[in-house]
Amino acid sequence: MASSDYKMGYKDVMNRRNEIMKRAVGIDYAAFEFDRIGFDYERMMREVGYSLSEVMAIQRAQGVGNTPLLKLNRLTALARKLSPTGMGAQLFLKDEASNPSGSFKARRAAVAVYQAKKLGYKGVIAATSGNYGAAVASQAAMQGLKCIIVQETYDSKGKGQPEIIEKARKCEAFGAEVVQLTVGPELFYEFLVLLEQTGYFNASLYTPYGIAGIESLGAEIADQMLVQTGRYPDAVVCTNAGGGNLTGTARGLRKRGAVETTIIGASVDLSGLHMASDGDFNRKSFTTGHTGFGLPFATMPDRSDVPRSAARPLRYMDSYVTVKQGEVFYMTEALAQLEGMERGPAGNVSLAAAFALAMTMPENTAIVVQETEYTGAGKHLQPQLSFARENGIAIRFGDPEEEIPGKSIILPSHPSLMKARPLPLVQLRKRLVENLVSPAVSAHAQLTAHELDFLADESRLTREAIEKIIRQVIPSDS
């Protein structure tokens, strides 16, 4: 328990955040930082994380992973029917809902909870309104640790997203304590208070354990595709929010040698809705997998709940597309009606994008949707659409292009209207560089060659492009 001299006010606790984090994660992040802005990501992953074979062994021991890779024959046939002759990639789906907690997040949680137990922590805490909460709770149950999940659940009227309420139920089903809050980034304060009070491990999504845990997903896709089709997939589509799913999957594919596979990030378009707004909170029909997380985390990965995030999606992303809420709900129903699988909805963001992309790819190519999630009361397209309608959001058939997040949900009037809309990735890479160099800018410092290499690895931009951005950010120095 915290000593009584400790001040528990917001500022006092926030001032102790680095100290609290160091104790709660057991990683000295400073050891991997260099010069002013440099950060040796690969060395951190090597020295702190686990190797792919260790990850797989930990997961097997907990019944995690080794999920089926299913061929989506009927959806592929539909995509081909709607495409020009010779077009329509074969769709595959990695059925991650068959993990113990019902989503791929079990992979991250298995490794994080294993690490917590190894280091002697009595319990784990995670701040998440998503499937990760259930995953940590499930793993804590399996590995015999206590568990607290901190959720942003309600608006100021006490009205909660049905999807989040269901996730709270699932956490409690696994014996976890669930702390629920109203909207606001000060959730992080309450999270720090709980870490300090309990001395539990911060099972953050963004530690090297949380990311190494997903590498097995990429590796399994590579292995299963090799067995089923004789080669690696042409493209893998990952639902992108915090960036960990994409980062880990891409790393796993690379470790297996699938270096030619195109890595596509997909987020549901929630542009115009503010993630910290009480009024906008229940106007979102997706609580994850959306641009409200995907864009800021891609361009500022270290904004997470650990000092240095192990999720660095722009290092791995070859393209980034958005889909509309109506399209994801539509594909969720299509998956049930044509493939006989009830999954999602949030996990089907990548399925919606993949279906649209498949129509633009040749017939002899293969595209993998790398996750599904469990479905149930609250967490299903009907309660989510019902909740949206109650909140005054118009739901109709039409062209999803006309959907306005928070005002309308437009289900495609025909499946040929499904689209994957590319985001300007180069702009995001530039913004990432600007964000990373900003601490050095305020100090008016020259970046070292080593730091420039770091920026190139982070952004995949050329040295010339990076130097140009720096000259623009620091005009007085040029």
Added chain:
Amino acid sequence: MMFQKEAWVRIKRIVMRPEERTAQIPEDTRNVPLEMWVKGFAEQNGNLGDTIRVRTLTGRIETGEVVEIEPSYRHDFGKFIPEILTIGITLRDILDGGDNDGE
């Protein structure tokens, strides 16, 4: 409504009053308190609405107003959404050769 000591209850506590909230959040959020709910075993007898101490599942002690005694889950599958019903019908029609291309 009364409850006995050791009853399973849900409490609510204000973590931050509006004036204590951080500056860089949208105005609608800054105008309302940050509230927290947690479940636990009541440390005393009491009535709905009383402020009491509870012992949570991890053994923490939290204080707050009792808002629910023996809380239950009430989320469900929502109301009927007629649009959903038509999606499968349309898709099977297109794929399995309804009236589209005469397959």
